[in-house]
Amino acid sequence: MKLALIGNPNAGKTSLFNQLTGLNQKVANFTGVTVEKKTGSFLLPNQSKAYITDLPGTYSLYPKSDDEQVVLDFLLNPQNPEKPDAILVVIDASNLQRNLLLFLEVQSLGFPTILVLNMIDIAQKSGWEIDTQKLAERLQSPVVCTNSRSGEGINELKQKVLDLEKNKSIPPNIILQTYAPLQNVLQEIRQKYQLPNIYWANLYFHHYEKLSFLAETDKQFFQKLELKNSFQALHLQADETLERFRVIEKIVAETTQKHEKAYNPQSITRKIDKILLHPLWGYGSFLMVLLLIFTAIFRWAEIPMEWIEQGTAHLQAFFRENLPNHFITNLWTEGILAGIGSVVTFIPQIALLFGFIAILEETGYMTRVMIMMDKIMRKFGLNGKSVVPLISGAACAIPAIMATRNIDNPKERLITTLVVPLISCSARLPIYTVMIALVIPDKMLWGILHYQALALLAMYLLGLLMAMLAAKVLSRFLPFWGNDYFIVEMPTYKMPRWKNVIITIYEKVKTFVFDAGKVIVVISVILWVLASYGWGDSLEKAESAIKKSYPTLSEEELTPLINSAKLEASFAGNLGKALEPIIEPLGFDWKIGISLITSFAAREVFVATMSVIYGLGEEGNEQSVRQKMASEINPQTGKPTYSVAVGFSLMVFYAFAMQCMSTFAVVWKETRSWKYPLGQLVFFNILAYLASWITYTILR
Amino acid sequence: MQLHQVSIGKKAKILEFQQRGVFLKLLEMGLLPNITIEVLGKAPLGDPIYISVQETLIALRKSEAQNIVVQIIE
Structure with missing residues (x-):
């Protein structure tokens, strides 16, 4: 049995979903958009499995945001593999009037429904008396009262799902007055696309431009139809909504009673808002x-x-x-x-x-x-x-x-x-502190x-x-x-x-590790190859050259020097040297060039790389790296290499440059596109280059 | 009178809407003609404002409130 969960924002939909599925849930994206899609499963009383999709909160089937568009696409798409057999419409029981709008729209599509009156405890406390039996008769749909915070009513809901599976009652097909004049056109659409009813055809007509599964030829068909019938979408939507609210008003009057009670769920909130919005x-x-x-x-x-x-x-x-x-x-x-x-x-x-x-x-x-x-x-x-x-x-x-x-x-x-x-x-x-300590007086x-x-x-x-x-x-x-x-x-x-907090943390960590995580591991491996290997036997040559130059040094003293020479001879070293003419206008040499490349693993790697280059080993601390950098003399000018100009130029570069593989991976994951992380890479690095160049030119 | 002109603490009845685009969104949020609303307060910088409608609290910008024609009732 496939179900979908739909409801207004703040109706307690997510809590209900968590109550039903526990940790048996998966978070992914709806195809083509970065709207979160949660799916899960739970057991019905007869031990058969029910699959459920939690749809984003929406107020109606006339979407006004990506999230709401997804709901419509999910329900209308004939190729949707998760096309629900029935829909659970979750409603805030204290606000039947507004919430029922979405219920009636969903029902008009012809889906079997269960109306879930959630947060029933608050509704009762604030004086609402709802005749659920009468409501069920009036709406021709099963009604269940739940409290998704405590879990009350969840078992009854599962039983109702099972009942519905055995006896699928298709809801009544009511034709709204609003669409009476459009009957013929809507019938035409319904027949062309083999749709279950006129309301379905109506939603196609209203939303054809944005429905992902319609082809360009379909859109042209609708455009022509729109012109021919002088179809006024916004006007009709408003009329339909008002007509539905008139129906709802009657239903609510017949099935509920509001008793004056001292408890007003809003009163505490109003008081807190006086402070928190002060x-x-x-x-x-x-x-x-x-x-x-x-x-x-x-x-x-x-x-x-x-x-x-x-x-x-x-x-x-x-x-x-x-x-x-x-x-x-x-x-x-x-x-x-x-x-x-x-x-x-x-x-x-x-x-x-x-x-x-x-x-x-x-x-x-x-x-x-x-x-x-x-x-x-x-x-x-x-x-x-x-x-x-x-x-x-x-x-x-x-x-x-x-x-x-x-x-x-x-x-x-x-x-x-x-x-x-x-x-x-x-x-x-770490980069800021090293560079500031290097070039700014401690005064x-x-x-x-x-x-x-x-x-x-x-x-x-x-x-x-x-x-x-x-x-x-x-x-x-x-x-x-x-x-x-x-x-x-x-x-x-x-x-x-x-429970919701913990599920959120768990899901976020999981998707990060398994989604962005793989990109990070791949980039990490590439960076490692760049820094540890070179053309042919260049690394071995560098090592033996060092050994020849310092025949008297012990193994322990040699290692940092060898590592430094190896890094210089590696692909990263070659790249750093190749970069030198490009970054020279910024006041950087090839050593910084190498560090810029290795920094892509994480910016703080800058310090470790400088430490290796200066022969201090990987464990060189910030202080010793700083001392080494401070004593470095530029062979051309005879002045310290790390002047105020170079220091600031480097800091400005690090401030703006996109040089973090994990950021790259996570932007890719969140936007579902290579366009944006690559765009950041190009634009931020150009920005960093220019800003750094300006800084260096002004300060030198 | 338009909604953004109603002072805090006052109740008003919605008469009509001036702009179709936002109109539908407002309807769906429960702001229906003839319904009573109460202006509860505004954000620290004066905009958006927040109101009580049919047992819910709704915040909206002044530019949106301008589209709602109301009549003060108390």
Whole structure:
């Protein structure tokens, strides 16, 4: 039995889905779009399996966003392999009037339905008395009352599904007055496409332009039909909605009674909103929330991340010692294991960020964030919800980009995804600190402001400014799609359901590891090959040359020098040298060139690479690398290589450049397209180059 | 009078809508002609505003509220 779950946003649909399926669920994307699709299964009372698809929340079958479009496509597509046998329509029992609109539309399509009156406890507490039997008769559909928070009514729902499987009652075919004048045209469409009924034909007519499964010839057919009949889509949609609401009003009056009760589910929410949307307390508390999230992904996540890094290092050492010294061993330890290690390192940050985001969504606070930030973010073509990814981006772009999923408007989501990597993440911090310590004096300005701290702050602000500027530019140039309005329902404040929070974290981590993860491992292997192999026997030659030049040195003293020479002779070394003429205008030499390439594994690798190049071994710490860099003299000018100009030029380059394989992978995963991550790679690196060149030219 | 002009705490009845595009979205959110709404407050920067309609809270921008013609009832 195949089912689909449909309902208004905030009707408790996701909770109900989680109650039904538990962890028997899979998250994927609907074909062609980045709208999340959850499928799952559960057992019916007779032990047969039911498969269920959770459709995005929607208010009607007249879509106004990508998410809602997906629902329509799913229901109407004749080739949909998951085409449901029946539909569960989930409704907020306290708001029958508005919620029944979607139910009636779904029923008009001819699907057998079950009406799920969810959050029945709140409805009863606030004085609603619903005669479910009468409602079932009136709607000609089974009705079940549930409380998806406690799980009440779930067994009854499963029983009703089984009953429906045995006795599929096709709902009545009611023809709306609105469409009476269009009968003939709709019949024509119905016959041409072999559709079950007129309403189905009507939805084809309204939405043909956007239905993914219709061919160009079909669209032309509808265009002609539209002209011939002077079809006024918006007008008809409004008339239909109003007609349905008149029907609903009658049904609700006949089947429900509202008793005056002291309990108003809104009253607490209204009071909390007075504080959380207050000009002072509102922003104050939001700032505290952001600070908490930031501390968590910046500081708390560091502890398990360190364990993972150490664990990976131990594993690598273990295999290196116990496996024969062979290409395959090296490939496994230095390429694949290192790649898996870097994938796993992101898990703590992703888990923490999504834990917080799930709590913000569950409690209803996220909607308030949107409301508070709308006016500011809208100016930059962003969404109120973009704030969370942008701030998280200062810790790491990976979880931040994954967090853009929560933005409903596709254009605003894409812009946020594209600009997040410009925010200075924590991996840039080691580069900033090394370079600042190298070129900025450790002195105070006016006795209170530390020059080095000011420089660091300037780098962070530069990233933020560029991200906002890029958003503004992108919002001008990207084609307009989606809707430019802001009409959102504010859910009442609720305690988070921890089960939902945990499922969210689990799903996010899983999709990251198995989706973006494979791209990261592949790139990691490529980078390893670049840095460990060279043309022919160039590496062996480099090694023997070093041994010849320093015959008196011990093995231990030789190793760092050999490693340095090997890296210089490797593909990466060759590339770095080939890059030199290109990056010379920025004040960079081939050594920085190599580091720019290896930095693609993760920006902080810059320090380790410089350490190897300077013969300090991989364990060279920031301080010793800095000392070595400080004593480096430019042979042409006779002055220190790392001048203020080079220092800033390099920092600006790192601030803007897209040089992180994991960001690349996650952007690919989130946009389902190579176009966007490749675009970032090209544009951000050009931007970095130009900005760096300007910096170097001005400062030198 | 239009909805964005109603002051906080006041109740009003919806009379009609001026723009078709947003009209449908508003209808689906439960903002129907003849229904009573209450303006509850506004975002810290003055926009969007939020209102109570048929037991739900809805936030909308002032530019959208402009399309809704209302009559104050209390």
